[in-house]
Amino acid sequence: MREQLREKMAGEIALSDEPGKTIRKWREQFKVSQQDLARQLDVSPSVISDYEAGRRKSPGIVTVKRIVDALISLDEMAGGHVMKQYTLANVAEAVIAIKEFSEDVLMTNFLKTIEGENLTPQVQIDRHLHGYTVIDSIKAITSLDSFDYLKIYGWSSQRALIFTGVKFGRSPMIAIRAHPLKPAMVVYQRPEKVDELAVKLAEIENIPLIRTSLDIPVLIERLNKL
Template identity: 45%
Template sequence: MQNDIVNLRAKLAEKMAGEITLSENPGETIKKWRKNFGISQIDLASSIGVSPSVISDYESGRRKSPGTTIISKIVEAMLDLDEKAGSHKIRAYETMFLDRYDSDVILDIHEYRSPVPLSKFARAIGAEKVSGNFDRAINGYTIVDSLNAIFQFSANEFYRLYGWSTERALIFCNVSTGRSPMVALRVSTLKPAAVVLHGLESDRIDPVARKIASVESFPLMTSMTEIEEMIKTLKGLKE
C-alpha cells in the first residue's frame, strides 16, 4: 500500500510540475493546485520557508514566474502536507491515471487553459442562478448522467468526475429533484466549484439539495439548454 502511494505521488508530482511549468500563467496554475489540495497560502509558505506574501505574489503575477527548482519545492510541499493529513487528496486523483471515462456516465469533460468566470459560464448555458456566490472562476466542467453515475461508479471512481481540477462545474443531467447527486457531493472528499442541475426547474429542486449547496458553499444553478447545444457552446467558450 505504501509503495502504491509513493508511485501515485510521483506521477501526480510530475503532472503538477509539468502543468505549472508549461502554463501561460504559472501563478494561476499554482493557485489552482493549492486550492485543489485545500492548502492555505500560509501553510504552503511555511512548508517551503518563505513568507505568505511570496506565494501571494507568485499567484497574482506580481512576482516573476518561479523557476523549476521553486516549482518543484511548491509541488513537493503540497504533497507533503496532504500526506501528513492522510493522503486523502493524493488518493482522490488515483483514478485519473487509469483508463478513460465511460461515455455512458461522463457525457463530456473539458479543461480550460485559463480560468473562466463562473457568471460567463452560467450565461453561456442559459442557467438560472439558484444560490451561492458566482464571483469566482472555474477551470473546466464535466457533464454527468446522474443515474448512470450512481449505478456504475464506485465511491473512488466518483472522483474521476473532477478531471484535473476541482475548480470546475459539475453538470448533472437525468435528475428528478437533484437530491441524489447533491448527497453524493456531500459525502465526497473533493468538492466542485459549482453545480448545475440540468433539465430541472428551480422550484422542483429538493430542499435537501438546496441545503447541501448552502452548507458546502458551492453555487447552484439550473439549465434547460439541450445537452448537445450546451457541449458545443462550452467547448467554444473563451477564457
C-alpha cells in the same frame, strides 16, 4: 480491454438466471447470426439455438468460454468494431463531456453561456473555473463504479459539475457532501424538480447550484465555445 470484455461477458452469462437470453443478447450485440457463430464454433446451428432457447439450464463454463471467445474473435476479424464500443463507452459511460479550460473562465460568464439560473442567490459566484464535467447521473448512479471514478478524478475544487437526468437533485448533492473534494459549481440540466434539501446542502457547502433548461446537445455546443 479485450480481457475486460471477455470477463464481463462470461460473468454476465454465468450469473444470469437465463443464460440463454444473455448469450443471445451478446450475440446480437455483436451482430452475428446463430449460423455464423455455429460455424465459428464448428458446431451445428441448432446447438446455438438450443442454448439460447434455454434448453440447457446450466451450460458448462467451457461452453460459455467458447461462445464468448468465438464472438470476440468474429468481431476482431471484422475489425474489432464492437469491442471498441466497450472500451471507451464503458469507462466513460457516465461522462458525457469533460474539458479543462486553457484559460480560467469566470463563473458569471459560464452562467451566461449556459443560460443558467442561480438557485442559491446567497452563494457568491465571483470565482473562476478551470474546467467542467458533464455527467449522466442515471448512469453514474446505476453503475456505482462511475461514481467512484468521479470521486477520484472528476471532482476538483475548480470545476463545474453538470448533471443530466436529475430527478430531485438530492443524490448528487449528497454524494458531493459526502466527499472531501468539492466542485466549485453544480449545474442541473433540466431537472424534473429541485428538492429543497438539495438547495440547502448547496448553501451549506457554499457551492452555487445552477439550473439550466438547455437540452444536452445545445449545452455541449455552448460549452465547447468556452
